[in-house]
Amino acid sequence: MQRRDFIALAAAGIAAPWARAQTGWPAQQIRWVVPYPAGGGTDVLARAISEAMRPLLNQQPIVVDNRPGAATNIGAELVARAKPDGYTVMSADNAVLAFNEHLFSKLPFSPEKDFSYIGAFGRFPLALVVHPDFPAKTFKDFLAWARANPGKLNYASPGNGSPHHLAMELFKTRTGSFITHIPYRGAAPAMQDVMGGQVPCMFLDLPAGLPVIQSGKVRALAIGSARRVAQLPDLPTLAELGVKDSEVYAFQGLLGPAGLPADVVTQLNGAINQALRDPGVVKRMQDYGMEAQPGTPRQFLDMARAESRRWGQVIKAAGVKLD
Template sequence: MFFRALVVALLLVVAQAASAQAQYPSKPVRIVIPYPPGGGTDLQGRPMAQILTEKWGQNAVIDNRGGAAGMVGAEIVAKSKPDGYTVLMCASGEVALNVALYPKMAYDPEHDLTPVSLLSISPLVLVVHPSLPARNVREFIALAKKRPGEIAYASSGAGGPHHIAGEWMKLLAGINIIHVPYKGGGPQLADLIGGHVHSAFIALPVVAPHAKSAKIRVLAVTTAKRSQTLPDVPTLGESGLAGFDVAQWWGIMVPAGTPSEIVAKLNTDFVGLTRLPDIRARMATLGAEPVGSTAAQFAEVIRSDIAKYRKIVKDAKISIN
């Protein structure tokens, strides 16, 4: 009798859980963005949340939790209940690059978070001041070899993808150029245009409005494929640095242990968003190209990037204090 009652109780719990998942979402969903309002992650996430609110009949609420290079918000999600009601809209930093830079993170992206979908991707751009006698990457490398320690490159901050791209180029090309970190892309571009720094790795949306001007010279993009925004600009891989691929990307993750049915629904809904003309247009204004991957494909991107960045950080002896 006791055994029968136990079986019935267990079946009831399973049925209730299945019903809850089938009705998901049945209450508001919090989308944590681990950066302040107004950045690339936020500007992509807000219109998505508005559409999901209409689709779900439940509020998709943006919760900006900036701090510690995205790690504050990511930790909040990693330690949340795995029920699908707390979602992370992440960038590559807090789930891939930071793993290589900060060995004592409060969460493990590969074990504490579950990938849902890679939403979009954007290259960085290698640009130089027009006074520098280098019209392409090969000429830039040749010049740097003739003038070791004299040419400087700017990044938008130490430990970011721009910094990593510069250090990887140094390793692959065998050159010695000096890293000058700035606090953001605006000051970085201003000093490049002003001739205060020779070169820079800059985010695509910062560069794009000036790409055809005489104020800067665009040499290459950092991704494996050419950018749809700058289709005539070669990749660094095409320019002699085989295998070079550094990208900024954005995706959706949930706490580890989230039911697979909920992960699948979130994947379907977020991938659907990347197919919408309005969302694609918004991404384009931010220099991002829509992807909309499977969960497994996103997991492989994260795994591959972590391994790649660990090697670069180790080989280049990059240390962030």
């Protein structure tokens, strides 16, 4: 092929698959870091998506490596310092991408500069739930009760700086209510105490929340999404209920260390977008109430930085710090 012909084909996008194939990547297994313990929603989703991606990446094994701790900073630092060869990637969520740079006075990495943004997976909204015996049966009554009893209403969360915690802090700002935070060590014990009535309410993510909402173990009052979700069609959004600018999502995507070769990023991004159409992945995401977000690396980066700016304001206003 003449050089001028190759350039013309590349400009038209025709030569791209041929050019990528010449790199020989991947030629060995890929390590996929999950900064949470095994068995949680992030871990399960990573395993489902990585399995669907494997046939698209030369059938190379993709091995999930759980590295929990320090509010996801342990796993994130490991990936930020990894060799940028495409063989170490990670599942990243709100903590790595938007929260921690505002929650910690010092981080061992920069979310903007020390990672290659590969692609988003999707996002799932959080729902405001209460114990079934809580006296307020509707959102309107809940808000009236909270405003009439400042400081007397407690809410649970999986821990300081979690999406659930910050969702309620945003809610408090938007509604002028005073609700006291009770942090737990994980989502499961927080949810158990709300179901048991020890703490009356919390924002609950749909992967964990759908089964207990549908079974009546907690009562959902509102959903923090832009639109109602198919799994709970009768549950109104916060915006419908008059709480503006109150969307609260947990979102996830794939990162690698800064400096990943452009062709590797392109292959991984294409594999993610195709995996999001895999029937098994689609079902898993539907079960979790998760909205798929296929797109480009640039769209993922822009979304993450916008979320960081948004939540940085909430964190500063609430005075939340983790060190």
